[in-house]
Amino acid sequence: MTDTGELFQLPLKDLHEAAGARFGGFAGWSMPITYPLGVLKEHLHTREKAGLFDISHMKLFLVTGSQAAAALARACPLDPAALNEGQSKYTFFLNDEAGILDDLIVTRLGAERFMVVANAGNAAADEKHLKQVAASFDCTVEPLERVFLALQGPAAEGALSKAGLDLSALTFMHGLEPREGWFASRSGYTGEDGFEIALPWAEAKAFAEALLADENVEWIGLAARDSLRLEAGLCLHGQDITSETTPVDAGLMWAIAKPLRENGSFIGADALRAALAAGPRRKRVGLKPEGRQPVRAGADLFDGDGNPAGSVTSGGFGPSAGFPVAMGYVPAALAAPGSRLFAEVRGNRVPIEIHPLPFTQHRYRKG
Template identity: 55%
Template sequence: MKKTPLFQTHIDAGAKMGEYAGYEMPLFYPLGVKQEHLHTRAQVGLFDISHMLHIEVEGIDAAQLISRLCPYDASTQKLGEAKYTFLLKEDAGIIDDLIVTRLDDARFLIVANAGCADKDLAHIQDTAKDFTAAVLPLARGFLAVQGPQAEAALTDAGFDVAQMTFMSGTEPKADWFVSRTGYTGEDGFEIAAPVAEIEALAAKLLSDARVEWIGLAARDSLRLEAGLSLYGQDLSEDITPHEAGLIWAIPKDLREGGAYIGAEALAAKIKEGRKRMRIGLLADGRPVRAGTPLVSADAVEIGTVTSGGFGPTIDGPMALGLVNVADADAPMFALLRGKSIPMTRVKPPFTPHNYKR
């Protein structure tokens, strides 16, 4: 398995390690999953996300290339603006979900999921053959600093972030990148730094009593409470943005067509009307996990749980499901080891977002 630059740091911190996206990653620390989750909601959680892929796109056609790859017009993107978007197949299935930040007139940074790194890079490089733009994967350390006191902790650590708002990014110095983004629903930042400097950065942040290491288990419960989709579970190549409840990320004028890959298919599917949709669910009793069938009152399968677990903040089980549109408002149950668990449809997020707009 691959290791991030902070592997030994996690071992020294007493982390329980496990495999994720081909990397040996910290699952949890001695604090424990529930307390890590609650600490992030109350103070500051520090996450190693160095497994994620950073790709710089630079050249006179950089904006045109991004606009071909993703369903938005990158030429209108402001400097320092970060966009949540997708790579789509020709049939409008989601190759990956991304954040793309405009760093300069002819330079963009793509941050992609670790599990999709190889296929994303190949797809971007192949598409770039028709454009005057260089595609450069970057070797970096990457940290997420999340929680209501994240801004204060970073300010005390010497970062000038108080004026940044949600979905913005900047380069404080050469080969560093800071964005006000995250995957927890809390206010927070993601910081990329050279591999040789990431360990010192982590140590500096952890010297603040408000900051604790947080593992992947709590990261998952935090993102699920926030109603955020996880690629490989809630999103995949056979799910469109429309079905995933993410059509808001595509400008209205581009839902009827455009220059991006998958535009024609997406427009046709939107016109036809979706047959499946993502919904939020609360379970009556025990948590239900991804892959659990969802059935109607007469035991007919109508969908599946795509993500599920226990939410420490809401003190109960929660889930995201992909279900038939025709059955989305009817009574439904999760079929768990032969037992029917009543499920109540709710609108995500399960706990409010706390982004700084």
């Protein structure tokens, strides 16, 4: 179906093929989209037990040096020096207009040691950007070659423990280096409790097989990863947030501490302050179509009088919600939950309601 000739191949490709994965191109990588279980059951399995995702397309950067914190404080709207060792924070690279170049998770691993986890689609641009910023500081940016796995769901902690990695003491949004060359954090992209584990290629196959030996663990493809994150109200960069969206519009200001909003000198700080003072012109919201028909990314929205009222940035069916789910941007005045709009789908106007995010409650282990 898809020509995978010029795509990057996952180090564990053979394992996915043996599991019967169907592959497709995503962000320059040939990725497992579904396995024989199928997207619906993969999705539900993750919420009920544990789903194993190969996310090796994502990029890890190790930032070290006496000014590593200062470099990251310039690159991100973040105070890395204020993080405790082992603490992770969701943050961004912003451009000068405060548009979101990428969303990231930064973890402090030591006094002068930080891990940055970035999206696949922006990996090359992120590396260039971060190295450019870091050039003015005493620090090194090292892109890592790792297999990166996510294990998500209520049975994740137990399955990891059975595979010889006890991370039960870790709480949500914390990370550590459990072994030489490994990085693990309690985080994810599903709304469930879970972990992301980066490890050397040479050890990856045996570790994945050890996890899969637990009957609670199944491989989960990108299709279910997308429906899981959408139900959880989490943004996909390139769709729900882009270099044209500010954290103010996206409703992501919770990720930027108040003192930083006022005094931070990160890239995009002035534009962000201006955007904050002006207030959001539009807001990112959850959207629930009436009935069973999914409303997809790109669909235009209209108010009751037929005036344009924004657009859908992600949409599909929520297997756990049991109804179609979507996310998009609407004018601030129409963003209250319960407001009724219309989405244009193949020439028809389908009623769609502003719905609180997330669609399914987060079940993080906050300790």
